[in-house]
Amino acid sequence: MDSLMAYLTHQGGPPLAESTPRPRRGDRSPWNWLLVLPVVVPLLTFVFNEDKPRLAGFPFFYWAQLAFIILGVASTTVVYLMTRRDTGSKGD
Amino acid sequence: MSSRHLTELIVFIILFVLVSALGFVAARWRRPDTMHTLDEWGLGGRSFGSWITWFLIGGDLYTAYTFVAVPALIFGAGAAGFYAVPYTVVVYPLVFLVLIRLWSVSHVHGFVTPADFVRARFGSPLLALLIAITGIVATMPYIALQLVGIQATLKAMGVTGHWPIVIAFAILAAYTYQSGLRAPALIAFIKDALIYLMIIVAVLYIPHKLGGWHHIFGAAQTKFDKTPAPADGTLLNANNQLNYAMLALGSALALFLYPHSVTGVLASKxxxxxxxxxxxxxxxxxxxxxxxxxxxxxxxxxxxxxxxNGKADGNTVVPLLFDHMFPSWFAGVAYAAVGIGALVPAAIMSIAAANLFTRNIYREYFRKDATEREEATVSKLVSLVVKVGAVACILLLDPQFSIDLQLIGGVIILQTLPSVGLGLLTRWFHRDGLMAGWVAGLAAGLWMLYRIPNAATHKAHFGGSAYPLSDLGFDSKLTVYVGMLALLVNLVVAVVATIVLKAVKAADGVDATRTDDYYADEGDPKVAAGSREIEAELA
Known part of the structure; x- marks a missing residue:
């Protein structure tokens, strides 16, 4: 969590260099496939439409779906970190 | 008015006044050289960093109405209302790769609205007009519903009558006019701080007082077991699981097609x-x-x-719960969280609707040579008109009408997906094919919504968004989300029409964007306004 906050809060950094001619760019990366996971899993209702096991009194249906939030955050974070462009700036 | 309600109201008013003052001060925050351009007034100078964007988009998407209506849905129907969670989990990974393309191409071309993009991508002012009108029509009732959120809290404090709503929206209109997108961006900090505070206290304190989560889920199950309705319960049943997943996915696909979501995205740096x-x-x-x-x-x-009027207003259950469980001063804080929660999205939505009008109707059809200053002036005025319209909707018409319209809004905004969403990924579609798909999807969606009754509210039409497949003659009790079915019709028509139009070599619009535009980042050169469009038209 700390490292997540660290990169979320990172402000400042040098401004981007004025547009130097670049080679053709793209967003393609095998890491992007990781984004499929949090899109598909929360829609598979037959997997989590159960009362048990309970967690702290929550039926499985509820705590599992709240747990998918962590899956979503983890996947997007990994994809972001692995596909960050080396622009000389770490963003803002 | 009881002294309890008086305490709540005083806390509410103090926080509301504080936030309104911030709204006016916002014009000076990160002060631009001039406020008289749409980039500054309508997009905060396209300069917001990660934190501001997080608060702004968070405040924009998770509205007061959501905070009131989602628990009301759970209160009434149980598990089916929990779709809001998978919906808001699925949406971000789903749009991750698409939004960065939208940001890049908008940065290069100076697009302010999703319709601006469609116009350049497909070389079609008419398709852009359809997208703009769809966006405005889908957004208007959404703004009106924010008032329903405020009204629900006022009712729980024993405040009735129309004047408080009118005053609240007049103040909102004034500071949005003056400060533009900077106002909701600044207010969002307070709104979200209050919401987080309220919910943390609520989930720790209320279950403790009610005897724990086991007891809470047990009480809910007992209630649903007693009702004759087969669809409610703390778990889904065989017939509404598909609808649950489709509603979550359809809502996720629709969310970033709403013009106010796009505004939040384009404001980031x-x-x-x-x-x-x-x-x-x-x-x-x-x-x-x-x-x-x-x-x-x-x-x-x-x-x-x-x-x-003899009908139970489910939207009052959360405010009443606060009134029932919290000490009066903290109930006031919680109400303020919801009330202020209405202001942020209402401001952004009115800005987004105003920008659509200015860019894709006014400039396109009335004043081709409108200056930047003129655009900003028109947008500011239209943002006022939009808010007056929203207040009039709630005061003069049955609020139920706005709720129905918002339901329809979700279905119709989804029909812009092929042009905006898929348009960002591919230029394969023919502009006329997209228009044909839009017409077909819209017609199919409205027809299905019209066919859905609601037994609980005794409505014969527009009773919900779960369409029973039996209505099409299938021997099934399954229900599916109207928006997704309509989108399917839309896509099939758009694909078939595109294949036919390409086969007969029908004239298509010229794409003013280039592949590399979709990967541009901060600091990359922008094209002079309209230059490539002119180039494309000459080609």
Whole structure:
């Protein structure tokens, strides 16, 4: 969590260099496939439409779906970190 | 008015006044050289970093109405209302790669609205007009519903009558006019701080007083077991599981097609800000999930919704729960959180609707050579008109009408997906094919919505968004989300029409964007306004 906050809060950094001619760019990366996971899993209702096991009194249906939030955050974070462009700036 | 209600109201008013003052001060915050351009007034100078964007988009997407209506849905129907959680989990990874393309191409071309993009991409002012009108029509009732959110809290404090709503919206209109997008961006900090505070206290304190989560879920199950309705319960059943998943997916696909979501995205200063926010925004989904469960807490606490004209108003259960469980001063804080929660999205939505009008109707059809200053002036005035319209909707018409319209809004905004969403990924579609798909999807969606009755509210039409497949002659009790079925019709028509139009070599619009535009980042050169469009028209 700390490292997540660290990169979320990172402000400042040098401004981007004025547009130097670049080679053709793209967003393609095998890491992007990781984004499929949090899109598909929360829609598979037959997997989590159960009362048990309970967690702290929550039926499985509820705590599992709240747990998918962590899956979503983890996947997007990994994809972001692995596909960050080396622009000389770490963003803002 | 009881002294309890008086305390609540005083706390509410103090916080509301504080926030309104901030709204006016916002014009000076990160002060631009001039406020008289749409980039400054309508997009905050396209300069917001990760934190501001997180608060702004969070405040924009998770609205007061959501905070009131989602628990009301859980209170009434149970598990089916929890779709808001998978919806807001699925949405960010789903749009991750698309939004950065939208940001880049908008940065290069200076697009302010999704319709601006469609115009350049497909070389079609008419298709852009359809997209703009769809956006405005879908957004207007959404703004009106924010008033329903404020009204629900006022009712719980025993405040009735129309004047408080009128005053609240007049203040909102004034500072949005003056400060533009900077106002909701600044207010969002307070709104979200209050919402997080309220929900943390609520989920720790209320279950403790009610005897724990086991008891809360038990009370809910007992209630649903007693009702004759087969579809409710703390779990889904065989017939509504598909609808649950489709509603979550359809809502996720629709969310970033709404013009106000696009406004939040375009206001950020670079691609990394968007990527980071896709990872960080689910924090709000967690809060939304907990807020949804307030519906079950209301059941366990024995809350009975207030009635208006003989009909139970489910939107009052959460405010009543606060009134019932919290000390009066903290109930006031919680009400203020919801009330202020209405102001942020209402401001952004009115700005987004105004920008659509200015860019894609006014400039396109009335004043081709409108200056930047003139655009900003028109947008500011239209943002006022939009808010007056929203207030009039709530005061003069049955609020139920706005709720129906918002339901329709979700279905119709989804029909812009092929042009805007897929348009960002591919230029394969023919502009006329997209228009044909839009017409077909819209017609199919409205027809299905018209066919859905609601037994609980005794409505014959527009009773919900779950369409029974038996209506099409299938031997099944399954229901599916109208928006997705309509989108399917839309896509099939658009694909078939495109294949036919290409086969007969029908004239198509010229794409003013280039492949590399979709990867541009902060600091990359922008094209002079309209230059490539002119180039494309000459080609």
């Amino acid at each position: 670079n691609r990394n800000v968007i990527k980071r926010n896709m990872a960080a925004l689910p924090a709000y989904s967690f809060v939304l999930g907990l807020i949804a469960l307030l519906g079950y807490m209301a059941i366990a606490a024995g809350i009975k919704p207030l009635t208006a």
